[in-house]
Amino acid sequence: PDSIVYTDNFKAYHALDVSEFKHYRMNHTQFLADKYNPIKEMENFWNQAKRHLRIFKDIPKEYFYLFLKECEGRFNVGNPKMLLKDLKKLLREL
Secondary structure, three states, rough: OOOOEEOOOHHOOOOOOOOOOOEOOOOOOHHOOOOHHHHHHEEEEEEEHHHOOOOOOOHHHHHHHHHHHHHHHHHHHHHHHHHHHHHHHHHHHH
């Protein structure tokens, strides 16, 4: 009941309106012009996470969140080369 779901305007999602959680619809055409588009950000994250998680077989349910956290870190920080570059930049600024 405390969940919030964001979807686009696809008709199949109208069934979510009878549930107990909050359901917000976003018009893709309206948000495509915006600089920040949360739906596209989530789609991008899930694409990257699914690609990364494919290499692991049968992740135990109790540890899945840890694997997902690793994907989150990779998504937010980038690859190790980018991280090293950013850290060197920060050290020069100190």
